[in-house]
Amino acid sequence: MKPLRHVIAAIAGLALVTSACGNSNSSQDTDVDSSVTVYSGRSEELVKGLFDAFTEETDIAVNARYGDSGELAALLLTEGSASPADVFFSQDAGALGAVEDNLTELPEATLSMVDSKYAAASGKWVGITGRVRVVVYNPGLAPTPPASIDELLDPKWKGKIGFAPTNASWQSFVTALRVLRGEDDAEKWLRAFADNSPVAFEKNSAVRDAVNAGDVAVGLVNHYYLLEKIAAEGAAAVVAKNQFMKPGDVGGLVNVAGAGILAKAKHGVAAQKFIDFLQSETAAEYFRTKTWEYILTKNAVQPEGLPAFSELNAPSIDLSDLKSLDQTQELLQKVGLLTK
Amino acid sequence: MNAKRGSRVVLGLAFASAVVSLVPLWYLGVQSFSTGIESFAGEIFQSRTFTLIVRSVVLTSTVAAGSVIIGTFAAWVTTLSGVKGRIPLTIAFSLPLALPSYLSAFAWVSWIPSLSGFTGASLVLTLACYPYVMLPVAAAMSRLNPVHEDIARTMGRRQREILKEVVLPQVRRPIASGALLVALYTLSDFGAVAAMRHEVFTWVIYGAYRAGFNPTRAAALSVVLVAAAIFITVGETLLRGRHYSPGHGEPERARMNRTSAKTYIVAAVGSVLVLVPAIVIPVVAIASWIGRTTTRRVEWATVLDATAQSFLNGSITALVTLALAMPVAWCAVRNTSIMARIPERLSYLTHALPGIVVAISIVYVGIRVARPWYQQTPLLVFGQVIIFLPVMIASIRTAFEKTPRGLEETAQTLGADSIRTFLRVTLPIALPGLLAGSALTMLAAVKELPVTLLLRPTGMDTLSTKIWDFSTISDYAAVGPFAVAMLLLAALPTALLGAMSALRANR
């Protein structure tokens, strides 16, 4: 019984403290690299299977602590050098950027596995998978869907665009917009977008479902939401389609999930093995069939039914710049697109 | 041990408990000034901060006012109205305690999207918080002398006038203390304002962590919440007025008045208007998630495991909180010196802090001074205790107020020392109140997320972490079973709480 185990652990912890010595994790540390502690900003439901596969392949146990990427970043910063974490596996680049000072530089072999624009300039983290911003559309209502963010401002889409204002990927897109076009033009675009009366949903999946049901014609989401629905309900049940943005359009931003190793990691070897595993074909296969994300490892086979990654020609942006999310939220606030 | 020394020991324990609850202040102090006083001032003194204060004040006062109205009404229905079925009614009115605000807010907004914003946030929070007013007010109402109402009636007052002139002035204090808890909870809540997209302090504090990756900013803004807590706590002290004891510890007298048809109608209509949006709608919405299509099978073993874990954590938290709260409540009630009231007031200071801030504080302090306990159950419990201490204190101090002092003195003249008097006289009499406080705390602990998420031992899953896990990937079909399990688990202590409250009122 799992709960019982924790009680025993708690009592053991108490015993240890009263005897005023030792470290409750010591039992696991006899063999230095027999385990690796991962702070995962990616949901347990998404990556637990992958971690299990790693353990199966390497015999290294994964102690995973799941949480929100930003909160885990705050946790790492607060823990400082005492952190029990070896690896930070983040849902986005911003959180990785925030803890760069606590990370160690990755070996060249690791970094060179991906296009340099999907790794930190400092070499402290590497992108693993990518999520592409797309316009999901209902062909019945939008026979010619917009292929750039400026086309979205066309009055013909007034009241017909769905978006999820609190979603992190949407906010990353706005950050990219600010970075690429400058604050003033970004605000101009957002105001025009707001004037087009977009419909707010609480989640990306709700946007997708609304498009599929014909409640709105188009929606701003990540590419995999559609694939997820097709996998769940079968292709026949899904009428909506993905429209990828024109090459270079900021609306086609690629957000990455990436990983880095803590400078003070106690299990450095295992941590590196873990990163290697994330870049392996086993992991690629997992992502292809479970999360439908683009694999950032060069020359990787991509999930079925997606345009080739190289064709996307995503906008050029230093992903570390995406950490100015709080200014983005302030701007969204200002133009009335975030809260009510 | 003589009585005087005994009371000094208790006072010492009370101060120790209060200090425990102030641990987050250590972290806040260090973190908010980590980049110098100027940058701290820079974070705080912005026009946006002012806007946030206004928005938070408006939301907090709306929710507090709404909770006072609904909570007092519910207390009236379950005690003074004389309506039959007091026990089931009290349980029903307590049930919103079983619903986490993030779940009910999400249930509402996914049903009526236009509800998002201030309307939805205040609706959900009011319906979630009114039991914090209802429970102490119901206890106080059931202790009122029914003869007062008779006299007022013979002196020409109608039912409504009696409520206004005789009943309400005498329950001002429990109303004020309930409102205090509600106000502080509203300031600290993130779940409801997040789902409703209503920007208040917690929203920005979470944003500073999740989007800004800026703990210093989060800490600086949290300092404002501590200031708000001080302000509200002082305000409550001024508002609460005098305490009117129910006489010389005499037994409550039975109410003999018959309930008029009009009273029945008012009680019935009001109850339906409260209970349908507070319970029926969110529960139906959550239950309906189970029916949605999903790629996952429901793994009942996982649900059971998480339920057992939540139950265990909640129970441990409740017990530890009770142990820490007892000396504080005891001093606040029994010790007449001004010093004795300080611990209780201190425990409120951190109550307006969002869970994430408390969690990060415990991380900061824990990793420095309690390394072996870090990411172990003791620190997780410690974090939750800080959050729930005021709730526990508030609910058990009523229990101690009820124990007639004369009885304790009698016991002491019979040769029992202070400790034995406490164990054999005070404790048994206060026991139902202590149980009720523990049930309330356990409920809150089962629902709690941010502290659990960051401080739990690696690999520990509770119902709230599972719900969070699935909702981050928008799999509400998978959330369903865990949410229902949480409702069922939380319904147990709620029922206990409701039944106990009703029984105490009946006695």
Next chain:
Amino acid sequence: MTDDIALELTDVSHRFDKSEVLKSVTLTVRKGDITALVGPSGSGKSTLLRIIAGLEQPTRGVVRINGITVADERTWVPAHKRKIALVPQDGALFPHLSVTANIAFGLTDRKSAATGEQVKRMLDLVGLPNAGDLMPSELSGGMQQRVALARALATEPAVVLLDEPFSALDAGLRESLRDQVVNILHTAGATALWVTHDQDEALSTADRVCILLDGHIAQSDDPVSTYHTPTSVETARFIGETVSLNGNVAETGLSVDTPLGSVELLRHCAVGPATVIVRPEQFEITSPEDAQAAAIGRVVATRYFGHDGTVDVDIPNGVRITVRLHARLLPAVDSTVGLLVHGKVLAFRRDPV
């Protein structure tokens, strides 16, 4: 005739669920009188009071206040329209209101000068001219009770109902307060129905005493008649201490044969076996040699009360007699004494079973 009746109950009955609490109660209270309603606990006193106040609707019967029907089969005047004032057990002052606000509670315009004057009059009346600004918790029990009376009288009610007004007070205070309250009520010219379970209180304060036994009025009379000529063994026993003897009423119906010899009767009784009721103070202890002694007995116990005392004396035939006498005169236990009976006694015919 009806003009001087303040309160009139006719055939009032009341049941709670299945038990009949009041059985056809008929009662009148004259204007300006203090009427005591006395009965053991559970006799229905409180229910009767609540019915009069309009807090409870009787199952059956008519209630009239100053000649106006406030309750019968068709009429129901609720409490707030009855002009009845209540002084409950512990005063039940509103703890959140000052003494002044308590007294003014029943007055229509609580801010007016007339109200202020009335409150002042009441404070003077109950002898607390300077207590106006105090809170109830700052008053002693006796003061609280006087304020409660002032609050009740301020509205100039048709009837003041006093519900065991002193039961929460200690004995010494109770007696002095009792006299004060009687004076206040008479000074104010108020009509009062005073509920108590204390016979002495009833007899010493009231112009008229109504005994409520088992849900019906067993006797309604002036205090002296109530004590001396009770209408039944039950009322006799309830209203004061008694010594019951078995006796046999003589042919004349005017005297009775008892273990103490033949004793004269106060009132005629049917011939045959009867219960004879003697008050303890009717006995006198004398020396066993006293020729007038009705019986000789042995002292088995004595009780000392300070001002007086009682002696239990066993006389032949296994009869024990309790005698009340001056404490100075208490005989020694185990001594042999003679007994005298003073005055006439009452006999109640015992129906052969």
